[in-house]
Amino acid sequence: MTTSTFLKSPGLQQFCHENNAFTLADVHQSLNNTDRVTAIIQRQKLLHFPEGQHYNGVAFEMQINPQIKEYIQAKYQDESEFMLICALKEQLELLITLKSFEVDMSYKRLKAAKLNEVVFTTYLPNHGKIITLVRVFTNQETPIGYYRLFKRVFQVIANVTGQSVHFSHIHQEGFQGIVCDMDNKQTSGLGKYLYELDPSRTTEEHLRSTIVFCQVHFHRNITKAVGNHPNQHGIRQRMAGLLTCKSMEDYYKLLDLLQGEYWLHMRLIMSFTGHNTSEIQ
Template sequence: MHHTEMTNDLWRAFKESQKIISLIKDDQTKRNAYSYIRSISFLFRQGLACKQSQESCKPVFKRFDNPNPAGHCSPYITCINANVTYQHDHFFRAINGRTQLDMVFLEELFSENVVNDFEACNVIEPNSTRKRDCVIFHAFLPNNIESCPWLLFVSHGKHTHPPPPPSKPPRVVMKRITQLVSNMISPNLTLTSFLKSPALEELCLEYNTSSLSNIHASLTNMDRISTIIRKQRLLCYPEGQGYNSVLLEQSRNPAIKEYIQKMYQDPEGLMIICILKDQARLLSELNFFEVDISYKRLKGSNLNEVVFATFLAQHAKVITLVRVFTEHDSKNGYYLLFKRVFDVIETLIGLPIAWFHLHGVGIEGVGLDMDRKQTDGLALYLTEIDTEHRDRDWQLRNIVIFSRVRFMRGITQAVGARDRGIGVYSRMASLLDCHSQEDYMQLCNLLIAHENQKVQDWARHKKDIIIASGLNKHCSLIPEHIYERLRKHTNAAEQTHNKSYAFGKHESLLQALTSSWKLDKRDILQYHAREDYGACHSYRSSNIESLYHRHIQQSVQRRRSYSQIRASTEDIVDIDTRSQASTISAGSSLGNLDSIPQRSPRPARRVR
């Protein structure tokens, strides 16, 4: 709807287009289903869904004829023009267990064709909005206007450089560079980051140039700048950038002191808990959060980063809740981690964290990876605060949700991606669809009895009652209506790690702490800006529909890239058909070949 004023007819059309909202506003699974169908429909409207796109192409909802071992006919979406002959030329997408969709509602949407028209613009601006596109001018005044009654006026454009300077840079230039480095000094400052800094750009603009080497010829030697940076770093951080430097920074930087809540040193190693008061308050109001560990954040030590994070659906934003830098990597270490984190939160907000299965309110689930040390540590903590001190299995079956993304990745590692969606792959994935705990355990036993060794080992691991509880709602003690609405992956925590990697991987402890403070402070400021003023953290739409559309489009592009790579490979080397499956590995999800094709014993010949 493109409009600058609202008429009665336009208002009626608007209300008609919004009827679907009343059906989906209170049900997340229906909202997901509606967003899913709109995303796929958008691809068909743009002609991007099918490889051989036609005007008659449109999506249809179908189910496989043969049920899986759980008795469930898996649904899928395909193009109406797809058939056995042209199945690879048209759209096909199986709907697996990692997406929370209302399948009945999704099928109704396809059958009734209830999809609103797409709008080309999502921006509302006042009619008075104007964009400024002005030339940039600079005016320079002398320090003493009486002795030098001249004004230097510069506009961006062509200019002539002065004659080559002498070999030694002027003292005033070196003084300015040293002052810039001193003002910018931080654990993360390197020669590269200094050369890309806005402050250096401003200095260069003062000399009507774009680089230091144009200010003075001797500044083409970057070792001179590196020496200044090293000297200032030693002056500011005489204790280095390890534990002692953190103590020093905490004593002189109020922001870091507020961020680092506790530092522990015990026989098992170091543990530093970092959380802002607003983060603690937010965590206490949630009913679900995710926990994940990164082994790439810190360098040259046994320290790893454990993060608590969540995805705020109303903000469409991932937000970090807690960061813990720890050398502990054992069951007791994770017990201490959970105990200390929740004790710190209780100190900050004045109230203990409530757990739904223990107190009837509070946290309903925790998203974890299938790490025995993490789950056992959490169980020890929950048993300790439980007034009845119920056992490990009861505690975990009432709280854990395991990542289905990792679950599906484990299937791919065990059997490969070639037969995804059929055969043993489908039988393994069917564990998510079992309608009872007995069916789940029976399917595990069948996989152990009839499949290869890799699948047997995988099935034995999934047969554990705790693993089963985190994967299938019928094995869990979490109420079914709660289990359905909880997220089934740890993508928020993994995305938190990815945001941290923007500052670099394998950082020093001080670098990791300061960059983490910047990220977490920004998260909280963006959260309050949205809560208090309705200000979004990004112009790009981040609702579920847009995310679905971008994800599907990326998948289509990856498949096309892989097809092109495979076609070009087959055009160069003629590989014997009988050994083809063993010599060419399957492509990765990014469209890259996992390994280099091995040549057959006979000489390869060019295909004509």
């Protein structure tokens, strides 16, 4: 909560409406001083979060709030790392029964500049919804950071449910696939964890047997590159065709075609705008 978010909040609007006013100053003249409002908000922060709002704040909440303690399954902190694993027992019991799940990085919900939220989700066909089963708050976004994340989450699942986490290509039961973004750090961390479970296979073999890349981000990048104009429909389809190539040879042929088409397109634009085609980089 900040002074700005408070002044824009629906709760404040409702309070003003109940007092036949449009702003705090209309309710009472003394409330026209925003410094006073800021001081009140700061006082409430200190009362509600005496240990701050990072690791120490979480540890304090776990001491006084049984529901928070039930939800936070593990926390880690040292000089460089912060990690918090959150899930209810029922969520983990559902996760261990699945054949696959998706791992995604969220950047939107947190104010802290160096803190990210990694979520384990699944789609429920009967409900038509995607639900989150695990949330991990971490300041690490490196291959070793993801390795620790996967290892710790799977250990938490085993500890809470009493069932070891298995992978189909290793144990002939368990998870058959994990849907990930096309993020090399994420896949490298998972590959390191799987290789630790079974060194008889290479990291690449483990990933080929487990990883399913999410195509949503790929298609978003296509739209970002060429736009949504109807005239670009053909090139969008050809770019999306990279996902379904049957061989490396077909893949590189399509890349060459797309590259040639791009340069022709740029030369045409430059000719219409009066620029010299030699200016194309």
